[in-house]
Amino acid sequence: MASPVDISLTINGEPVDERVPARLSLVDFLRARMDLTGSHVGCEHGVCGACTVRLDGAIVRGCLTLAVQADGAVVETIEGVSDTGEIADLQEAFIRHAALQCGFCTPAMLLTAAELIANRPNADREEIRAFISGNYCRCTGYQAIVDAVEDVLASRQEGAGT
Amino acid sequence: MKAPDFSYLRAESVDQALDLLARHGDDARLLAGGQSLMATLNLRLSAPSVLVDLNHIPDLAGITETETAVRIGAMTRHVAVERSPVVARHLPLIAAAMPHVAHAAIRNRGTLGGSLALADPAAEMPACALALQAVLEIAGPGGRRRVAAADFFHGLFETDLAPDEILVAIEYPKAPAGARWGFRELARRHGDYAMVGLAAMVEGDPICGAGRLAYFAVEDRPVLAHAPASKLVGEVIDDTAITAAEDALDADLDPHGDLHADAATKRHLARVLTRRVLGDLRTV
Ligand SMILES: Cc1cc2nc3c(=O)[nH]c(=O)nc-3n(C[C@H](O)[C@H](O)[C@H](O)COP(=O)(O)OP(=O)(O)OC[C@H]3O[C@@H](n4cnc5c(N)ncnc54)[C@H](O)[C@@H]3O)c2cc1C
Ligand code: FES
Ligand code: FES
Numbered sequence: 001m002a003s004p005v006d007i008s009l010t011i012n013g014e015p016v017d018e019r020v021p022a023r024l025s026l027v028d029f030l031r032a033r034m035d036l037t038g039s040h041v042g043c044e045h046g047v048c049g050a051c052t053v054r055l056d057g058a059i060v061r062g063c064l065t066l067a068v069q070a071d072g073a074v075v076e077t078i079e080g081v082s083d084t085g086e087i088a089d090l091q092e093a094f095i096r097h098a099a100l101q102c103g104f105c106t107p108a109m110l111l112t113a114a115e116l117i118a119n120r121p122n123a124d125r126e127e128i129r130a131f132i133s134g135n136y137c138r139c140t141g142y143q144a145i146v147d148a149v150e151d152v153l154a155s156r157q158e159g160a161g162t
Numbered sequence: 163m164k165a166p167d168f169s170y171l172r173a174e175s176v177d178q179a180l181d182l183l184a185r186h187g188d189d190a191r192l193l194a195g196g197q198s199l200m201a202t203l204n205l206r207l208s209a210p211s212v213l214v215d216l217n218h219i220p221d222l223a224g225i226t227e228t229e230t231a232v233r234i235g236a237m238t239r240h241v242a243v244e245r246s247p248v249v250a251r252h253l254p255l256i257a258a259a260m261p262h263v264a265h266a267a268i269r270n271r272g273t274l275g276g277s278l279a280l281a282d283p284a285a286e287m288p289a290c291a292l293a294l295q296a297v298l299e300i301a302g303p304g305g306r307r308r309v310a311a312a313d314f315f316h317g318l319f320e321t322d323l324a325p326d327e328i329l330v331a332i333e334y335p336k337a338p339a340g341a342r343w344g345f346r347e348l349a350r351r352h353g354d355y356a357m358v359g360l361a362a363m364v365e366g367d368p369i370c371g372a373g374r375l376a377y378f379a380v381e382d383r384p385v386l387a388h389a390p391a392s393k394l395v396g397e398v399i400d401d402t403a404i405t406a407a408e409d410a411l412d413a414d415l416d417p418h419g420d421l422h423a424d425a426a427t428k429r430h431l432a433r434v435l436t437r438r439v440l441g442d443l444r445t446v
Contacts (some may be wrong), residue, residue: 002211003170016291022170022213024198044163045201046268058270064200068170069217115266129261133352134265 007071011036012080019065027051027062029070030077038107042136049135052108058103059115078107087114089155093148093160101139108134112147121160123153165203173216175326176222179214183326184303186212191316191327193217193257194237197268207367218228222275222330225249236275236329238262243274254338255294255343255361257287262345265353275329275421278314281321282377284355284420290377292386293343293361296334313399314381326358336367341365344439347379348431355379357422358431368445370394370403375436380417380428387414390436404440408433 004019011034020029025044028035029051042048044063051062054076058065087110093099101157108131116123116131123131128149129142137145183190191210193199194217202208222237225246229444232252234243243249244260263277263286264268278298279289292300298309303326314322321328337343341380347359356379363372373391378384390407397403399414415429 002167005170021167023165023203025165025204030165044204046197049265049267052267054283055271059267060271061267062203064196064268066170066196066200069196069215108227112267130261130352131266134267 002049004070005068007068007069009072010074010157012076012083017092018067020124022066024067024069025051025063026055026065026067026070026075029067030075036077036079038082039106040107042104047136048105049108050105050114052111052135054081054111059111078090078111079124081111090114090148090152091113094145095150097144097151099140099144099148105135105137105139109145113145113152116149117153117156121157122155125150128153163204163296165200165438166206166209166414168203168210170215171212172218176219177326179219179347179428180301180303180326181217182212182214183328186214188325190214193235195239195272195435196278196284197264197270198276199281205245216328221339226440227252231333232336233331233333234274235331236279237273238275239432240269240274240277242268244269253294253334253377254337254416255345255363256287256290257318258336258343258345259290259361262286262349262353262359264357268353274332278332279321279323280406281315281383282355283318283320283353283382283384284359285384286356286359286361289359289361289376289384290345291332291334292384293328293363293374294337295374298322299331299333300327301330306330312386320383337363340367342367342443344442346433346435346442347438355445358398358428358435360391360432360435362439362443364394364399364443368398370399373426375407375439377432379420379433380415380432382418384393385415387411389414394440398446399440399444402444404437404444407440408436411436 008017040050042050046064053062165435190212193213193215225237226233250257296311343364347356359378360377365371373394375387375391389410391404417425
């Protein structure tokens with residue numbers, strides 16, 4: 001067997017030192033080693049988006065990134081961004097619009113929507129749909145998710161204006 | 163599924179990466195964005211024993227500009243290309259095509275060099291490289307060499323790259339004054355690989371002096387269709403020229419059916435796209 005690799009990274013603000021097999025994906029590392037099970041594993045080949053986490057501030061596929069590649073990086077998961085309150089309004093909007101049913105896609109959908117909100121404050125519905133196109137939801141039909149994101153974009157704009 | 167076991171080696175320079183490739187031979191694979199490679203490993207479609215990570219080689223990433231060209235390092239991520247003002251200004255075709263490459267989270271990690279080295283026949287960037295007459299810079303054990311995009315794509319996931327070589331950068335000539343571009347693709351869902359796509363560049367307004375039409379997701383590699391492009395040269399791009407180009411397409415394209423569409427459907431869709439893209443570029 002190939003030798004394991006030592007990694008040091010920051011996860012949700014906490015420094016972490018671990019020894020991992022090279023083949024371990026970032027999302028499996030977070031779930032199995034760090035007990036951060038909010039990031040989900042669906043297809044394991046990049047299609048469903050359920051494994052989305054933030055790596056150095058940008059969303060990535062946790063199944064297509066190796067844990068060893070997060071060495072020296074800052075990782076944020078849905079647990080971390082929930083605790084900081086950064087997406088509290090988005091989470092409330094998801095509940096208000098019934099933008100989740102089983103909830104399997106939701107943590108990843110929230111992180112994806114948060115990146116859209118941060119980078120494209122003026123996005124319209126079409127842009128919202130394009131941006132979340134890499135995240136499968138098998139329950140909601142997306143309509144309610146787009147509604148929720150649109151709602152937050154509008155209220156943050158309003159907040160910024162006053 | 164989970165990836166098979168492998169060793170992970172981090173290269174800090176191109177020379178070191180070349181050295182590792184030479185040492186491990188066929189057992190080694192270069193890891194760029196990993197957005198295609200990790201998927202194939204997780205699906206157990208390939209099982210290299212060593213991954214050589216290119217993500218820590220600083221001079222492989224970045225966009226630089228000379229008088230006549232834009233040079234993009236192989237490890238420049240899709241997102242950086244998508245947001246680059248230099249690309250928007252001088253390579254508007256790339257700027258228009260990049261949002262069609264996969265999804266935001268994948269573009270945050272995937273690299274331009276990875277897209278070209280992978281040579282998926284349905285990918286956008288290889289076709290744009292053909293339309294823009296890009297030159298690929300390749301490093302190998304014997305030094306560096308340059309290959310025109312037209313000579314780089316050999317077939318399905320096959321390129322001019324030898325297993326001990328690394329794609330270092332892609333150089334695109336800046337669009338000449340008066341050049342115009344068109345880009346469209348048909349996909350079932352935004353961000354999916356195209357069912358058929360077309361990246362086009364024409365020079366001269368209103369009389370077309372030169373034109374390049376690069377189709378993708380049609381054959382086993384992106385193809386420059388010379389016959390329809392030749393119907394535009396010396397003409398204004400109007401209904402007559404567009405119909406002539408469309409009619410010439412059959413001579414040049416030999417579509418291969420895939421999971422998304424059979425050959426006849428692809429032939430039809432290629433005609434539809436030709437009409438739409440040239441419609442975008444009409445001069446009268
Ligand atoms: C769900 C999904 C949808 C996608 N949709 C699209 C799409 O619509 N259009 C599209 O174009 N792509 C799409 N992709 C692929 C994505 O764009 C990849 O990022 C890209 O094709 C490969 O780039 P990479 O940097 O991730 O390369 P990797 O996956 O790291 O590498 C791919 C291959 O190229 C080799 N390689 C990489 N860099 C070099 C180099 N510098 N020199 C020599 N060899 C090298 C590797 O060894 C490997 O064999 C999709 C991917 C996924 C998971
Ligand atoms: S589990 Fe990563 S994209 Fe599906
Ligand atoms: S809520 Fe069930 S998959 Fe989205």
